[in-house]
Amino acid sequence: MKQYDHTKIEKKWQKQWAKKKLYKTAEPKGDDTAENKKCYILDMFPYPSGEGLHVGHPKGYIATDVYSRFKRMQGFDVLHPMGFDAFGLPAENYAIKNKIHPSVAVQKNIKRYKEQLEIIGFDYDWSREVDTTDPEYYRWTQWIFLQLFKKGLAYESNEPINWCPSCKTGLANEDLEDGKCERCGSVVVKKPIRQWVLRITDYADRLLKDIDVLNWPESIKESQRNWIGRSEGSEIPFTVEFENGGKPGSIPVFTTRADTLFGATALVLSPEHLWVTLATGENHRAVLGNAEEVLRYIVVTKNKTEIERTDAGKEKTGVKLEGVWAINPGTKEKIPIFVADYVLADYGTGAVMMVPAHDERDWEFAKKYNVSIKTVITPDSVGDFSDGKCIVSPGILINSGEFSGITSEEAKNKITESVGGKMVTKYKLRDWVFSRQRYWGEPIPLVHCEKCGVVAVPEKELPVKLPDVKSYEPTGTGESPLATISKWINIKCPQCKGKAKRETNTMPQWAGSSWYYLRYMDPKNKKALVDPKKEKQWAPVDLYVGGTEHATRHLIYARFWHKFLYDIRVVSTTEPFTQLKNQGLIMGEDGRKMSKRFGNVVNPDDVIATYGADTFRVYEMFMGPFEQSIAWSPQNMIGSRRFVERVWKLVGRFTDSRQETVDQKEEVGALEILLNKTIKKVGKDIQGFGFNTAISSIMILLNTMEKTQVSKEQMGILLRLLAPFVPHMAEELWSVLGNKKSIHIASWPAFDATKLVDEKITIAVQINGKVRGQVVVAKDATEDVVKKEAQENPEVVKWLQGQVIKKIIYVEGRVVNIVV
C-alpha cells in the first residue's frame, strides 16, 4: 500500500465527483411517498468579503456536509445548496476602500470563496447556486417587495429613524448594538429622513406564537421572544385641564400596572409627544406658563444620542409643565404633568402615569422633582409595608377606594374598565426600516408620480436594474447615490404616462437573504419565484445551520417574509426553518475571537495543504460539541491526522501482498457486537449533531479492528461510517477494496438489533452505594443469579463480614447495590 498522499487523493476525487455530477440534486419524483424521503439542508450563505474564509467559517458547512452525506446514504433525496449574499455594506465598503466597482469586487470575492470551499470537499450542488446581486435573482426580491406594497405592508414615512453618520444611511432597530451601528460601531443619531418601512409589527403576534413549535436552540428562541417583547396592559385616558380656561383634552397612557392607578401622582410625557409639540407650538404657547423652558429642554434632549438618552443608569431629567394639570381618573385628583426623556416616544402611547411608590424609575424621578408618593399596594403575605420604600411586586390594593382589598391581578381589569380604559397588547418590535441611502442594494421598485403619487413598477418590468454610476459613495444627504443619475431617475409614470421619478433608495442587506432558501428549490425559474410543485417537494428547510449573530435580524426577517408569502400562497408552510443549529465559534489559539486585529487568524488553505481536507474535517467535528465555542489547537490537529492515517494503514492489510496476519487479541464475535453498536451510535449521533461522539465511537471501533482479524465486509462498514467525515479517503479506500460505484451513494450500514449486547456483561457491585467489586455474568442472567454471584464475589465478601444485609437492589445489566 502506498503512502497516504492527501493532496493527490483529494484532488482526484473532487475532479471525479464534479465530472460525474455525483451531488446533483434529485429531481422531484412526483409521487406522494417521495416527499417523506426528502431532506433540505441549508447553510447560512456567506457574504463574500475580501478577507476570505478563516478556519471558523467552514465549521457549520462541514457539519451540514457530514449530515447531508449521511442522509443521502440513508436514501433521502437531499437538497444541499450554496450561494452568496453579496449586496450590502460589507461588500460596498470593501469596494470603496479598494477602488473597484462593487460588482467587480463581489465577483472576485465569490470566486475566491468558491475555491476555498471546493478544496474542503463539500457536496454542494453548484448548479443551484444563487447570487443575490444577480438581476435574475433580485427580480424576485423586488417582486416580494411589490406584493408587500400592494398589501399595504410597505409604507413611506418621515419619522426620525436611526442614522449612522459614518455609513451615511438610515438603519433598522435590528442593525443597532448598544445604540451603535452594528457594522462600523459609530454612535447612531435620530434623524428624520424619508424612508420605506415594512409593517413587521402586523406579524408580531404570529412571529411570537410560532416560536413555540420551532425546533431551535432555546437561546435563539428566547432572544426572539425578548426582541418581539409582547406585554399586556391597559390604555387609560387622563383628562388634561388648563389654568387659563382652555378646553380640556385627553391623553392616553399605557401601563401594565393599572392596579396602581390610585397611586399615580403625575403624568409624564415623552419630549416627542404630539401633545407637547402642539402645546409649545406658536398657536398654543400661551396655555403653558413656561413654554420657553419646556422648549429648551426638548432641544437639549433631541441633541442627545440614543445611547445618552436610553442609558438606564443615568440620572433622570425632566421639566414640569406650568399652568396645566391632569386628572387622575381613579382618585379624580389634580396631578402635575412632566415632560421627561425617560419616557420613550415610540413605545406604548409615549405617555405614562407616574406611580413612584411602585415603580423604581418613577420613584427616582419623584424623589428628585418632589412629586408626592402614595402607596397603594401592600405585599399580600406580610402586612408590614413601610412607607418610603418602592414596592414593585404585585400584592393587595390599599388606598384605592372601592378597589381596596382585592389583588393586583384582579384589579387590573376592573380599574381599567371603570375609568373607560381598555386592555391592549403592545410589542417592543418596531416596524422594519427598509430603505438604505446607499448604492449597493436592490433598487426599490417604485415610482413617484406628480399626479398619481407612489406607483408600483409593473411586475413585467422587473427587475429594476441597479444602474451603473460613476460615484457610488454614499452622499450623506439622506439621498442615495442613485439620486444623481438623472437619466435613470426620470421616467414616465406607469399609470398616467406623465412625469415621474424613480425611488432612489435601495433595500437593506437583509432583503436578499430573507427568501433565498426558496430560490434554491427552483433557481432557474423565470416565471415565478418558485414553482409551487417544487416548493411542495422541498419545503420546509429541514435543517438550517449558522451563527447565533442572526438571532434577531435575518432569522426574524426571513420568518416575517415567509409568513407573508404564506398568506399570499407562494409557500405552503407557515415557518421556513423547522430545525436550527448554531455552530460555536472557533476561537484563536489565544482564546480570543479570530481577528486580523489580534493576528490569530488561521487560514484553512494552509491547514488543508499540510494535513489534508479530510483531517481538517475530522478535527473540526471532533474538537468538541458543535454548538460550543472552542479554541483552535494545532496540537489536537495532529491527533486527527493520526486517526486518518491509521484507517489508511488498516485497509492496507487487504492490498499488501504479505496479507499481514494479525496478532488476534480480540474475539471475532466481540467485534461483530461492537460493529453493530457503533453503527447504531454513529447514526444516532450524526442525526443529533453529536459529531464529536460519533467520531470517538469510530475511534474505539478502529482501535479494536487493529487488533482483530477483519473481513472485507467489516472494513466496508467502517469506511461507510467514515464516508461523511472523510469523503475523499473513504472513496479512495472504497475503490481500493474493489467497489465500482461511489461510496457516497452506497447505502448506510444497518445494524442487527439482536447483536448489540455482548455475551458476557460486567456488573458493578456496590455496598451502600460505593463500588466494591465487579462480577461478570451472561447477558441473560436472571436477577437471582446476579445477586448470588455478587454476594459470593471475594472482594464483596470481605466487606460483608460482620454486616447484616438489609436489602439488595439490582439494576438490570448495570449494578447491584447491597445495603447493610
Add this chain to the structure above:
RNA sequence: GCUCGGGUGGCGGAAUUGGUAUACGCGCCAGACUUAAAAUCUGUUGGCCGCAAGGCCGUGUGGGUUCGAUUCCCACCCCGAGCACCA
C-alpha cells in the same frame, strides 16, 4: 436588573427517564525500534496517604431527597450569551 445557557483531570471533552465519573483525543511519563532524533508502536496517567496491599477524597460552593446524585430539589458563587428607562 431580567431571561437563557454553562461550571467535570494538566488540556478539548464523555457519561444524565438517578445506577461502575473521567470514554475518545491531546499532553506528560516510561518502554520498544534507531548510532541518534523524528515518525511509529506498547504501557502508565484524577488528587491525597502508603514500600505495598489498600484506604480516603473527588463533577463550582453549602444544604436536602435517595439504597445510590455530575444527573432531582433549595440557597449561593463564578463564566458566557441575549434583552434592558419597553412603564
